[in-house]
Amino acid sequence: MLPFIADWLHLSGALVWVGGLAYLAMVFAPTLARMDASDSARILGPFARRFSNMALASVAALIMTGVYAAWVNVPDLNAVTTTSYGRTLAVKIALLIPLLGIAAVNLLVMRPRLVEAARSLRDAASVVSLQRRFFRLTRLELLLIVAIAVAAATLALLPTSRQVRALTPTGQPFVLVRRAGGIDARLLIDPYQVGENTFDLRLTDQQGAPVADARVRYAFRPLIENLGTATAEAEPQGDGRFVLRGAYISTRGPWMITVTVRRRGTEDTAFIYLAERDWEGGAPISPPTDPRAFALLRQADATMNHLRTMRQAQDLTDGRSGHVVVFSEFAAPDAMHYQVIGGLESIIVGDGRFINEGGGWRKLSDVPFAFPNFTFAQNADHVVFGAGELIDDTPVQPVVFVLKSAGASARYVVWVQEKTRRIVREAMIAPGHYMLSRDYDFDVPVKILAPPSR
Numbered sequence: 001m002l003p004f005i006a007d008w009l010h011l012s013g014a015l016v017w018v019g020g021l022a023y024l025a026m027v028f029a030p031t032l033a034r035m036d037a038s039d040s041a042r043i044l045g046p047f048a049r050r051f052s053n054m055a056l057a058s059v060a061a062l063i064m065t066g067v068y069a070a071w072v073n074v075p076d077l078n079a080v081t082t083t084s085y086g087r088t089l090a091v092k093i094a095l096l097i098p099l100l101g102i103a104a105v106n107l108l109v110m111r112p113r114l115v116e117a118a119r120s121l122r123d124a125a126s127v128v129s130l131q132r133r134f135f136r137l138t139r140l141e142l143l144l145i146v147a148i149a150v151a152a153a154t155l156a157l158l159p160t161s162r163q164v165r166a167l168t169p170t171g172q173p174f175v176l177v178r179r180a181g182g183i184d185a186r187l188l189i190d191p192y193q194v195g196e197n198t199f200d201l202r203l204t205d206q207q208g209a210p211v212a213d214a215r216v217r218y219a220f221r222p223l224i225e226n227l228g229t230a231t232a233e234a235e236p237q238g239d240g241r242f243v244l245r246g247a248y249i250s251t252r253g254p255w256m257i258t259v260t261v262r263r264r265g266t267e268d269t270a271f272i273y274l275a276e277r278d279w280e281g282g283a284p285i286s287p288p289t290d291p292r293a294f295a296l297l298r299q300a301d302a303t304m305n306h307l308r309t310m311r312q313a314q315d316l317t318d319g320r321s322g323h324v325v326v327f328s329e330f331a332a333p334d335a336m337h338y339q340v341i342g343g344l345e346s347i348i349v350g351d352g353r354f355i356n357e358g359g360g361w362r363k364l365s366d367v368p369f370a371f372p373n374f375t376f377a378q379n380a381d382h383v384v385f386g387a388g389e390l391i392d393d394t395p396v397q398p399v400v401f402v403l404k405s406a407g408a409s410a411r412y413v414v415w416v417q418e419k420t421r422r423i424v425r426e427a428m429i430a431p432g433h434y435m436l437s438r439d440y441d442f443d444v445p446v447k448i449l450a451p452p453s454r
Helices: 002-033 037-073 078-082 084-120 124-157 161-167 291-304
Strands: 174-180 183-190 195-205 215-222 230-233 235-238 241-249 255-262 269-275 309-317 323-331 335-340 345-349 352-356 361-365 380-385 389-391 394-405 408-417 423-430 433-440
Touching: 002 037, 002 124, 037 084, 037 161, 078 084, 078 161, 084 124, 174 269, 174 309, 174 323, 183 255, 183 269, 195 215, 195 255, 215 241, 230 241, 269 423, 269 433, 291 380, 291 394, 291 408, 291 423, 394 423
Parallel strands: none
Antiparallel strands: 174 183, 183 195, 195 241, 215 230, 215 255, 235 241, 255 269, 309 323, 309 433, 323 335, 335 345, 345 352, 352 361, 380 394, 389 394, 394 408, 408 423, 423 433
């Protein structure tokens, strides 16, 4: 009940003050301008005294109810800078300060002079000059109030800081790591939610030194909703950190975050991150399957299953800070060679798996391997199109779906070349498993043989 009464008093005070100022500026001032100086002075002096008293009461009500609303809706000072509601409220207050200053000048300086002019009826030129200054300040007050009204309308459309804080997950911040162009890019998303987030990017070179001489631009694009792409420049924080704050993840579902790093004298480097909050606790959205998207996925499977060879670069992270890069090559009908950067190297031929132990290869038994064996359509559900895009200047069509296998499920995205129907990029989002891979070098000569082993 108290918040409702406070809102009513706040709006009533604003209406009285704004209505009075509007009447003064747009009705009263033109009327007085048509009178002689002595008549206008006799009318304006008493009117200014009565209006100032009424405005003073209205402003007092506005300040008290505004302070109460801020206390109710903004839990702490940190929320002023970390939520859209808090920042908009700060803009409103910043506009209110000069407005109150002008109102104080009218109350403490102009009103006594206007009252004195009405009593003394001094020379006409002085009266006209005084009235012009008064109405000029009144019009300036009105302009500031219009700007404040825009800020107030924006506040009404935003969730309050306290609401945002209540919806904020209490778990660990979300961390994705990518590597490209000799740079490791660690992106922390905090608190990792639909709505307001902090995107904190840390760049380091291969020796672990911070990369500070860069400009960083973010691009956010939902992979299911057709909302377009939102872009923004990050603020450099020093020591290789670049921070962006805002409600850029605005809907549920998978999002692709592309971070472009620009450094003088080098080509731009792009890092791609896939994120979907619901896979870390929640119910991922499940749109109905689009038959056209499912048909394209089946065509892509069929095209890829005609390959003889291909290569793949795969980037894996766990959403905490773990990161692995794997380079693989495949040859039909049953061979694969992969190398984990800084780690394991393995060759698989048929049912034999060979591990490089530094001093030689050790053979292990494994389930029979087959290539190619693309069965996305066979295990896919909730298949839909994403927004078309270009990869290496070639049109591609993303297909987004839920992949189900062995009792588990994950969000999967494949990017299909429109002309060849080949899959050139794959992404997977699952709890603790975020994968992005690039498929390339289709049907180039690749020879994979079983190594000598002990």
